[in-house]
Amino acid sequence: MEQSRTQSSLDGSVLVLNRSYMAVHVISVRRAMVQLYRDIAEVIHVEDGHYYNYDFEAWLEMSEFLAADEEQTQPHEEWIQSVNFSILVPRIIRLNSYNQVPRLTLRFNRRNLFARDQNTCQYCGRQLTARELSFDHVIPRCRDGKTTWENVVCCCLNCNSKKGDQLLADAGMRLIQKPKRPQQSPILKVKLDNPKYEVWRTFLKGRSLSLDA
Numbered sequence: 001m002e003q004s005r006t007q008s009s010l011d012g013s014v015l016v017l018n019r020s021y022m023a024v025h026v027i028s029v030r031r032a033m034v035q036l037y038r039d040i041a042e043v044i045h046v047e048d049g050h051y052y053n054y055d056f057e058a059w060l061e062m063s064e065f066l067a068a069d070e071e072q073t074q075p076h077e078e079w080i081q082s083v084n085f086s087i088l089v090p091r092i093i094r095l096n097s098y099n100q101v102p103r104l105t106l107r108f109n110r111r112n113l114f115a116r117d118q119n120t121c122q123y124c125g126r127q128l129t130a131r132e133l134s135f136d137h138v139i140p141r142c143r144d145g146k147t148t149w150e151n152v153v154c155c156c157l158n159c160n161s162k163k164g165d166q167l168l169a170d171a172g173m174r175l176i177q178k179p180k181r182p183q184q185s186p187i188l189k190v191k192l193d194n195p196k197y198e199v200w201r202t203f204l205k206g207r208s209l210s211l212d213a
Helices: 002-010 029-037 056-066 110-116 157-163 186-192 195-204
Strands: 011-019 021-029 042-046 050-054 079-080 086-088 091-095 135-136 152-156
Touching: 002 029, 002 079, 011 029, 011 195, 021 195, 029 042, 029 056, 029 091, 029 110, 042 056, 042 135, 050 056, 086 135, 110 135, 110 152, 110 186, 135 157, 152 157, 186 195
Parallel strands: 011 091
Antiparallel strands: 011 021, 042 050, 042 091, 079 086, 135 152
16 A cells, blocks of 8 residues: 555656746656755755755655654645655755756647646537547648647547538537637646645746646
């Protein structure tokens, strides 16, 4: 059971800041822990509106302290259990030497598209798993429809088959909502709706980040 929980925790996400405390991207917990252990980064822990810096050893000590005091336990905490110690999963890390601000672009891909449309078919309104979904060009490519945020929607396999290469009016179908380019990363928005990532808001301030995790 502990191994299963640790694996789940390692698959979570961590917000990465540069030396100037500006958010630059999001990575997996697994990758973040490697960077902490190798002293490439440090933990930024936010508590009562203040943030504190910890290297790996200091964060390990803090984790031991928190684990010993049940009153310090917070909702949505996750832990990594090794043979010799338990360590609290950090939500934010800061790179010790990286001070660049990368140019951030919103990737148009299947994962972001499904996140934008909340895994909901934009024709029939059913919310399904990614395996049960496809995407559709509202104006078909055979009619010069473009592969853009404004012309591609998430749809179920049945609606995709029904519409085919027809225009909506010809297929007797309607969109639930007009597709548009998101203002920020759809996946990041989903993350922020999860209470365990709420602390990220302190450092985001409208940035549309790329997610490796």
